[in-house]
Amino acid sequence: MSEQHSGRRRRPHYRALSPLREHLRESFWFAPLVACVGAVLLAGLTDLIDREIFAEATAEQTADTLLSFASAAKSVVSTVSSAMLTFIGVVFSISLVSLQMAAGQMSPRVLRLYVRSRLTKATFSTCLATFVFALLVQLGYDETTDPTRAVSVPIVSTVVALALVLLSLALFVLYVQATLRLLRVPHVIDRVTRESMQVLTAYRWLAPPPGQEAAERPEDPPDGPAPQGPVLLHEGRAGVLRDVNIRRLVRVARRHGTVLHLVPRIGDFIAPGTPTVLAAGGTAPRPRRIAFALNVGVDRTMHQDLSFGFRQLVDIAIRALSPAVNDPTTAVQAVDRIHQLLAVLAPLPVGELRHRDRDGAVRLVQSVPGWEATVDLAFTEIRICGAGQPQVTRRLTAALDDLLRITPQPRLPPLLTQRRLLERAVDAAVPDEHNRAFALAPDRQGIG
Structure with a gap:
């Protein structure tokens, strides 16, 4: 908004990005898109760190120890990748049922509250980012067990994938609680x-x-x-x-x-x-x-x-x-x-x-x-x-x-x-x- 004369108190403006910020809050695509891009960048960063760690281990003749964890790490990330896709389906189904119930019990106009919910977007975005991250980590695996031919072992990537899973579960619990609250008319x-x-x-x-x-x-x-x-x-x-x-x-x-x-x-x-x-x-x-x-x-x-x-x-x-x-x-x-x-x-x-x-x-x-x-x-x-x-x-x-x-x-x-x-x-x-x-x-x- 605008300022008045100098004798009056300063008034807050609508910030230049305020309409844009409001429009993005009304959309559901922006947060998942940013999360997926962040997952791609994070996968690249963790892969770079894993390569540095493996290079130092090779120089210190301890690469065999890291390679022994490769099979277990691959199994964990593969499980995360497949499970998160099912988990996303569950979150999406709950959202659709909630929207249908809200439209029927209250008004179609209140559906915008669900679309604008930061927690809903954060839960959905984190689940998508976890799936994309686990998928990219799988693509970067080395199948060889020969220390002289291996490039890296995704130790850091696996830890990050597990941390994202825990974050997704925590957000899911909060999301269910928030959805139950939004289904209550008061x-x-x-x-x-x-x-x-x-x-x-x-x-x-x-x-x-x-x-x-x-x-x-x-x-x-x-x-x-x-x-x-x-x-x-x-x-x-x-x-x-x-x-x-x-x-x-x-x-x-x-x-x-x-x-x-x-x-x-x-x-x-x-x-x-x-x-x-x-x-x-x-x-x-x-x-x-x-x-x-x-x-x-x-x-x-x-x-x-x-x-x-x-x-x-x-x-x-x-x-x-x-x-x-x-x-x-x-x-x-x-x-x-x-x-x-x-x-x-x-x-x-x-x-x-x-x-x-x-x-x-x-x-x-x-x-x-x-x-x-x-x-x-x-x-x-x-x-x-x-x-x-x-x-x-x-x-x-x-x-x-x-x-x-x-x-x-x-x-x-x-x-x-x-x-x-x-x-x-x-x-x-x-x-x-x-x-x-x-x-x-x-x-x-x-x-x-």
Whole structure:
């Protein structure tokens, strides 16, 4: 992100490699590839060490002692090579079953947590690296038992192979434990909430200083005239706008002396010809430069998309409320975290994020969902699906009552609307008067 004027505290930037780092975390190929390359290099290094050790042993007339271990070492490495291939299949099968269960019980959107899991990637990568390493060590064996013709004995390579096996087993135990945790809904909800809080931290850093909020950044976009300037159209592939390289767009705007207004929000679907930015003042950059700063993919990520965090929590809640699952307790746990996120977001400026260059000039204006849109996303679907579940309606009532107490006055109308709609939904779903009163009584645990 950008710095403000010198009188303000320094703000953390999105690092130049931050989008790349996030994209690699969303992929599953990078870590195994690096591990396999590392295994090839490690095999070459250990082979070189073994050759040096055997050369010294030959000079000291002790090569026969080393050759006596060659047959046992070859047997050990051969066993490691064949066993690790089966072990990889077991790890891969567990991963597929876990993904299938998570998609069915919670939401397909939470599968990204399994793909992003560092422990899953580390386990899979270590197993692959162990297999590749053992295979290369086997290829380097000398079949001869004549000390005058032998080149090396893989003593160090065998020890390293055994160490990799032990590491693979340790990671596998941790991987099973982590997978069992991720199959439990509370842990998934907690992970989604923690990632959402990271995005909220960025919102907090972008808040204007006290006294400048009304003049510099309204809570929600004003109803005044829109900025004027050329609108650049998308020239890349169609897909969901996953995130933007903020530093690159700020540099482009500074170079052209303009202010870029990002038209689509993070999470919007854009196609070729879709407006992407409006250049106010200065000279408009080439559309290709803008396209390079936009990451377009097939699904959303949490890197810069706060709404996606709410979307995942709401999906978990409404799936739990479906007749096929009928688990209102899980829906209550999702509402707990939605309540937490809205309480943090309530005093923060939303609607626009303004990014500045190193001189403090605004160079990029990014549209984000406003307070009313976020409240609608958080409560509407859960209210409709859970109107007949008193455990859910009681928790929603408690959450809305708490938010009405801590939310600034200008932001109360959307919450009051949700409160009235909740009462109407309960009136329509629960015919008995006493049951209606019970269903609308605030309870932070739902029903105990």
